[in-house]
Amino acid sequence: MEHYTPPSDPGQVPDTQVQPYNAPILSSLQSSEIHESEGQSPNPSYSPYQAYSPPYSPPFRPPPGQQPYQQEKSPYQLPQSPSEAPEVVPNSFGLYQPQEHHGHRRTLSPALSQGSTHVGPSTIESPYLGSTYGHNEKEVSHSHVQPAPTQQEKKRICGLSRLVFWVLLTLLLLILAGVGVGLGVAFGRKKGTKSSAIDPQYYSKEGAFNGSGIAFAGLQGDSSVRVYFQHWTGSLRYMQMDISSGDWIGGRQTEQIVTDAKNSTPISVVAYVLGSVAKRHIFYIDTSGYVRQRTNTNTTNIWQEGPLNSLNLKALDADSVGLQACWYGNYYGDSDYAKSSTSSSSDSVADYGMHLWYASDNTTFTQYGFREGDSGWANQKTWAGFNGHSGVGCYSWGGGTTTYAMMVNLHNTVEVWWKDTNSSSASIDAHPINSWVNASKAAIPDVHPSTSLGYTDFFYAQKSDHHIQGFNITWAAENTTIVAQDTFTVGDTSGTVAGLPGTHMTVSAVDTKSGGRALYIFYQTEGTDITLFTRDTAGGQQTMGQLNIPAE
Template identity: 40%
Template sequence: MVNPRQSPPQRQVSAFSETLDNTPPIPVEYGQNSQGQYQDKKYQPNAYAYFSAPEAVEQQQQYPHYGVPPQGPGSPPPQYAIAQPYGPGEKGKHDAGATEAAVGTPPAQETKIAGMRKRTFWIVLFVVIALILLAVGLGAGLGIGLNKKNDGDEVIADPFCKEKPDLCIGGALDSRYFSKKGAFNGSGIALAGESWNHNELRLFTIYYQHWTGEIRYKQYTKDRKWVGGTSSETVAKNAKNGTTISAVAFTKNETAYVHIYYISKDHQVNQRILANDTNLWENGPINDMKLDVLDNPSVGLQACYKGNFYGDSDYKKLPTANGETNEVPFEGTTGINLWYASDESTFQQYVWYSNDEDAWVKVSPWTNKNVHAGVGCYSWGGGTNTYTMMVNDNNATEIWWKDGNSTGISSDSHPVNAWTNSSAAIPKVDPTTSLGYTNYLYMQMADQTIKGFNVQFDAENTSINDDQFTISPLGVDEHALSGTHLTCTAVAVKDDKNSSITVWDSLYVFVQTEGDDITAYARPLKGGEWSKALLELSDD
């Protein structure tokens, strides 16, 4: 797997939070500082003058590279020359007796082996044998060492990822990429807004998968502080590696609820529910339905609120894409749409309405879809139209719409109660991109950049406005991990004495860029420079 590109050094700015995949902008009133737990490591960055932005921290180390193992020494055994004796010369014609008398009788010839004296021969033979044994030992040891190194270098990947690496991320692609700290490499990321928690001063909560596999959360407060993320803030412990996470927050009868959806280790849709009257996480009714999800490292899952403004009347004050006040009247109908991949080309869809706590109803499935990508949705505004975004087999994001007006008159150009593909499509996206909508529709492109598109939602006349952008801190396009999950939101903080005055506002986008991180980006609603920071995550 190719390591993500490094971003340039960032200026330091205030830290901020994570998000829900598809959440409405969040209006809040400015108030007193909150009290909460903090991480051991603290930074004191310079605050951005206009909007909340993440804290800049050092980049994490890249995944290890492995060098070539040393080659073993090889030297041939020493060569030895063998002396060749000369033959006897011809005797002279003089008296042999006189000669013997003059020089005496010659000594007896010493016995030699291979032309060498016995002692020298045995010494040489011992040295040669020792060298041969040493060479054999080095060769065997080096061979074992190389085999161990090769075993360590072997890529251990999911069988699906070996065949289709462009559809995988993290440890499923290569076991060496499993995180050892921070977030899980390939973590789902979801965000839930909490505008109803005025006394607790929370803006939103981000949910992610810890490197241990647990689903945890961190909260971002009105005084721009992050709290949580420890083992005490655990939602679930049975999530599959790299699970998609989706969050839905809404109110009913003045009680606030958060629903978290994820894929369990046994590859089923699981649901956890938190109500602010108990502050306890409990299993949801969908667990008992045992909805089987495609057993694959990368599969889409999305839950989306169905109804006006998440059931919270405060949402009538939410900012629109251009930052203006939303004047659409509030209606109290609530519900949830849920999509999950059941096979290689099908998303199943279930619908739940809040007037029946346990009734999930199956509706028509979505076929011939790229189930390795995410699902986007927009269904919390005024009117009767609902919108869903999916990626097709040509790696283009399609925008579908449905008019749920039961009294409306259907026509060829405007069917009623039927999903219809609009002409608005966005090509050249990453085949495993996540999709998130709040003010802008965010997705990962084929070049790993993150783009935001300003969609004009208008049923059969839906279109993409020219107001689109690439997230580019300091003017440099940012490249996330291929296949990263993402989530987004928008915040507008009003003055506590005059709600017509905006104290600060911001778009927020959260992705992974390093593997064990959650990276946050922020920009004012009406435009401006993007800032970047890594959220500080607990390793324990």
């Protein structure tokens, strides 16, 4: 979410990102389709061995009048020594490997799975029963079955030898312990938080990066508004909409800002005008995990390093990280800036500046502030107990002295916090001055653990079912509430349209030629797209279209 200079009329609620202007109906958007992929089932396993069939044996004695059977060696005779049977021993991973024995090497068959043994050709003999007559002419029956080995049979557990069973059990416990630690970090407590890792196989090969950050910003008096995103090649770029034609153009290498952004970095842009100088600030996380600032003015039109970079602020190391910069239009008596070591009353332009929130770990956001004319950023507050993988919302350009910040707690509920900075007012328990207070009446439950948050005219969040909802909030400090009947779900003419789980999002509202005001909501629905949804602030039909992002 980005910010802009508010209109001079104190009674008008300004736009987060852009000053009001007349924008035509979009003309350069292309329709989108949602694709799904199907998994493949593994090939069924099979055994190359035939079931054992017992060999035929002759009767114990011949019919009367015939000579006793001669003891001949049967082609099915069993091995005479148990040492001739295939031997396997467990390796360190609990899998069986064939071993050499008595000079014969048995190797794994390439057609068999690991742990099978392949036995070469051999003469296998079966037990043979015959009969002869002893010295007392009594018939004596002889069995040529070899005696059983004297080695005691090893006890087995669940069909496995005890050694193999305990090795496998130990490995299983280690794996479960590792998974438990990972889930504890990723999900925190109770419902907790979530980091949605992106496997390289899902990286985009065209359009926008799968999981791209998105930021919208405009400037008063500028003939265009811009959308910043991450190209599939990894670089951060922007496209702009021409007000007169409604066409979205750019997004090429000539509109490239940085090439050192981490994959799926969050992006936040703040834009405002000081006198005749228009300034744009873009914030992102680089490949080393540091929060970075680049600044551009209309005097040079060159993106240069911002003062935040000297602090080397390390962000949470995850694929989904919360980061938000917010334009601040009036500081009044904000105690955070009175304590700032970089503040200078003679040099500072007290009416303009920025707040910045970034996730420093899974459950903590750190807040910094900057005021025009100051030499650097100042650490203002640590917010503990919030989901570091979700976004941050802010609202600080109203006609009064109260500023608002919105974050997701560890139970997947959006909390709205307010702070009255008017030091000339008396502080009471119900309404303290220069203290952050939770507006509990405006809580929004059941949001996605990695939802982005944004506000302009409506407040937006992604719900657990992946749909984006807009909420009409009445901002009134401790009495801040949600107008339930005005809540809507983002979509198009055919119905609601879900976003990618944890999609980045940016929102704004612009005046139209027809005299109305249109809501703009950008998010990803496919992974290579930047999709724009529009609707009049008063309600009515919603439309959808995709920005045409260059291939290179």
